[in-house]
Amino acid sequence: xxxxxxxxxxxxxxxxxxQTLTGQDLNSECNxxxxxxxxxxxxxxxxxxxxxxxxxxxxxxxxxxxxxxPSVYTLxxxxxxxxxxxxxxxxxxxxxxxxxxKGYTIKTLNLREPEKSSRWNPLMLPYRYYKNGxxxxxxxxxxxxxxxxxxxxxxxxxxxxxxxxxDLLMGMILMLFESEDDEKKIHxxxxxxxxxxxxxxxxxxxxxxxxxxxxxxxxxxxxVRYKLASVYTLRNVEKTLNCVVSTFDSxxxxxxxxxxxxxxxxxxxxxxxxxxxxxxxxxxxxxxEKTTYHFLISVFVKQCYENLIDKAKDCRNGIxxxxxNFILDEFSNFPKIADMPAMxxxxxxxxxxxxxxxxxxxQLLAEYGDDAETIKSNCKNWVYLSCRELNLLKEIEQxxxxxxxxxxxxxxxxxxxxxxxxxGWEDSEALVLRSGIAPYISRVKDFSVYPQVGYDVYxxxxxxxxxxxxxxxxxxxxxxxxxxLEETKDTPTIEDLFN
Numbered sequence: 179x180x181x182x183x184x185x186x187x188x189x190x191x192x193x194x195x196x197q198t199l200t201g202q203d204l205n206s207e208c209n210x211x212x213x214x215x216x217x218x219x220x221x222x223x224x225x226x227x228x229x230x231x232x233x234x235x236x237x238x239x240x241x242x243x244x245x246x247x248p249s250v251y252t253l254x255x256x257x258x259x260x261x262x263x264x265x266x267x268x269x270x271x272x273x274x275x276x277x278x279x280k281g282y283t284i285k286t287l288n289l290r291e292p293e294k295s296s297r298w299n300p301l302m303l304p305y306r307y308y309k310n311g312x313x314x315x316x317x318x319x320x321x322x323x324x325x326x327x328x329x330x331x332x333x334x335x336x337x338x339x340x341x342x343x344x345d346l347l348m349g350m351i352l353m354l355f356e357s358e359d360d361e362k363k364i365h366x367x368x369x370x371x372x373x374x375x376x377x378x379x380x381x382x383x384x385x386x387x388x389x390x391x392x393x394x395x396x397x398x399x400x401x402v403r404y405k406l407a408s409v410y411t412l413r414n415v416e417k418t419l420n421c422v423v424s425t426f427d428s429x430x431x432x433x434x435x436x437x438x439x440x441x442x443x444x445x446x447x448x449x450x451x452x453x454x455x456x457x458x459x460x461x462x463x464x465x466x467e468k469t470t471y472h473f474l475i476s477v478f479v480k481q482c483y484e485n486l487i488d489k490a491k492d493c494r495n496g497i498x499x500x501x502x503n504f505i506l507d508e509f510s511n512f513p514k515i516a517d518m519p520a521m522x523x524x525x526x527x528x529x530x531x532x533x534x535x536x537x538x539x540x541q542l543l544a545e546y547g548d549d550a551e552t553i554k555s556n557c558k559n560w561v562y563l564s565c566r567e568l569n570l571l572k573e574i575e576q577x578x579x580x581x582x583x584x585x586x587x588x589x590x591x592x593x594x595x596x597x598x599x600x601x602g603w604e605d606s607e608a609l610v611l612r613s614g615i616a617p618y619i620s621r622v623k624d625f626s627v628y629p630q631v632g633y634d635v636y637x638x639x640x641x642x643x644x645x646x647x648x649x650x651x652x653x654x655x656x657x658x659x660x661x662x663l664e665e666t667k668d669t670p671t672i673e674d675l676f677n
Contacts, residue, residue: 244563263509271635303485
């Protein structure tokens with residue numbers, strides 16, 4: 179007869195599992211909610227704590243239908259704010275009408291159909307920081323944007339050109355911030371207009387080279403001159419300068435040749451501050467068939483998070499009054515978000531929570547390297563649906579522990595059992611690993627059984643887009659030189675001092 183020793187390891191019972199969660203009647207509003215981990219008779223059981231959640235599931239495992247969309251429903255009943263990455267627009271189609279009915283402010287950053295998007299200017303928030311005296315924060319955000327754009331042309335063979343192009347872009351952005359007081363002229367098209375004045379400076383000619391003249395109006399110790407110093411020294415070296423400018427153009431190609439996208443990022447209708455003041459849902463809709471514009475999502479998430487952290491500093495106890503949930507479907511398909519490990523570590527104490535959805539452990543490692551372990555370890559809830567990745571299966575098998583049978587140890591859940599979790603139409607099996615409780619194989623429901631379905635898609639009223647106005651390099655140089663001449667006239671000469 180077999181002797182079975184559990185070594186303290188076993189699966190949780192249903193009662194043990196749901197006792198660690200909060201029951202929520204889907205027909206009633208509540209104060210707090212979270213990711214639904216169990217559903218029974220119209221009651222959904224969620225984790226209302228500040229714990230982050232990591233969901234593993236390959237294509238077809240119903241990650242979106244069983245977790246992302248239901249999470250929007252449960253959080254919507256609690257009035258919590260959300261930033262939702264939505265690669266197919268599926269989440270928006272199935273939840274926006276419900277959230278509008280609940281009185282949510284709804285915005286979209288729609289990179290699939292830019293003409294249907296709320297507009298968002300990636301330069302606006304750093305510009306406001308810069309003008310308000312927080313240059314360090316502004317420069318950090320500009321650096322993040324330049325790093326994402328540089329990654330679009332990255333080559334391991336020669337980093338010189340992309341580094342020079344990134345410095346040129348950063349210097350031009352700072353030059354724009356220093357020279358322009360009209361917010362409506364702070365955008366990427368102004369940067370593109372500035373670029374048109376970059377040309378080889380021929381010192382033998384008497385005509386001015388406007389771009390280099392503009393640089394010379396800044397003091398030698400200014401940050402603008404520092405970032406543009408190396409490019410400035412190349413102004414007479416035609417071949418090298420042309421290579422730098424060519425790389426710069428490649429970095430901005432995604433903007434330059436897409437008129438609708440340029441229109442989207444030339445103005446700002448998305449205010450991050452509103453997320454903490456009223457219940458808000460921001461949908462980040464991206465094409466799932468190509469990754470060309472995914473870097474904008476990474477920039478958006480980082481800027482939004484940074485602004486929320488600043489807002490929290492001004493709140494009582496440093497905690498946002500409305501919890502903000504980042505539901506990032508296909509998280510590992512987006513370019514690396516700078517400082518993501520630090521972000522996820524610091525978020526909980528500010529009332530910010532992350533739900534990260536990935537297809538595999540390898541995807542996460544490929545994008546974040548050693549930082550992937552930090553991200554994983556900061557997620558107290560793990561959900562496993564389906565996967566063929568052996569490394570992930572082995573890790574989950576080990577996390578579940580083992581049992582002893584006839585003095586031999588066997589996995590509590592084998593790799594074979596993990597691969598046989600059932601995926602159904604209305605309900606599916608999901609392994610839930612939570613801190614402080616034994617593993618549990620839960621039955622989760624497809625969003626179609628939730629009472630929140632059935633609302634028509636919310637059509638965002640798009641404002642009339644006025645024609646964009648741009649920064650004028652010529653006017654700026656003229657005004658600065660005129661001012662210098664006037665100041666020179668007012669300066670007394672030696673003869674004036676002795677007369």
